[in-house]
Amino acid sequence: MHEVDMTRCLLLSMQEWRQRHAPSVPTVRTVHLQVGDFTCVEPEQLSITWGVATADSWLQGSRLAIEPVPLVGRCLACGGSYSPSAAAGYRSPCCNRPMEEIVSGRELRIRSVDYELRASETTAPNAPKPDPNPDPSPTPSQSAVPSAVPLRT
């Protein structure tokens, strides 16, 4: 079940996002993902693992909203788009070409995060912008939280 390892990696990516974008520990409601059909990720398994892995962490109570992205190929003979399938051997139905170009379906993307700042932070008028030159060393407030979220299995 490699979704466990995918989740572990997603947690680390979220941790890095928090250190770069959020001034303090936010309450994350929803993590919006785009998961392509031509990946090794099973969305339902990922959601189940997420719930287990985030228990007792700063992401506890958050949920994943997964938007599937269909596999779309482009036939290089005629330029037309098509939906490659195993049943058709991934060939283009228009010109019977192999799957040369993938337009979409390889996405494994964190599209957006819905979160609330803690009560003392809610006067901030706008969402924090990414720091173009993030300091790799944690600030004092960040150092109070673990640098990596342990995965509970």
Place this chain on the structure above:
Amino acid sequence: MHMPLEDSLGLNLLAANQHRAEHNRAHFDAWDLLCLNVMSSPGAGKTSLLERTLSQLADDFAMAVLEGDMTTQLDAERLEAVGVPVVPITTGRACHLDAAMVSGGLRLLQQRLDPADLDLLWVENVGNLVCPAEFEVGEHRKVALLSVTEGDDKPLKYPVMFREADCVLITKVDLLPYLPVDVERIAAHIHQVNPHCSVIQVSASRGDGLDAWHDWLRQQRTAQQSRSLVVA
């Protein structure tokens, strides 16, 4: 206050692993070595192939191996017997190597040698046709193996692995006389999901195709060194 953060980021779900993989690759480039990630299902013949390749190319390249295995060091012991430095990486429950594991293996390797003295660094991944395809470790080339005993439909059943590969080795071709398998059909299925990859038929036990495989390796190494010269 509710704040949708729509500029996020374009963060890849695997961004944390990707960053570490790029860090590893930067080291490989600084050391001027070619790193190859070897992947297949369990029993496709990764270790047998490496035994032959490490032995036959010993005079051509300085090589070392990072050997991934879930629970044992049996494969590492086989490769160490060939006479190359091998660092075993036991992954426990994880069914693939990730960039952090390879980084840890590199630190252990550095205790034994200077990686700048190497030409090729092999990463033998855990036997699995699914997740190793998604977890980069910093490699320059991905090599996938598919044995003729696995059937001709595997490239269509596990298309991501074969799409990602730069070279696919169809292994154990010495068994073809005993199997109802059409090897050309296997190759055709690979090219349907990845028309640009190299496909080479080999038998590690009988030696078929090893010259072509080793020529491919030399070409990749030469191409890498040519690019380094241009950049320099």
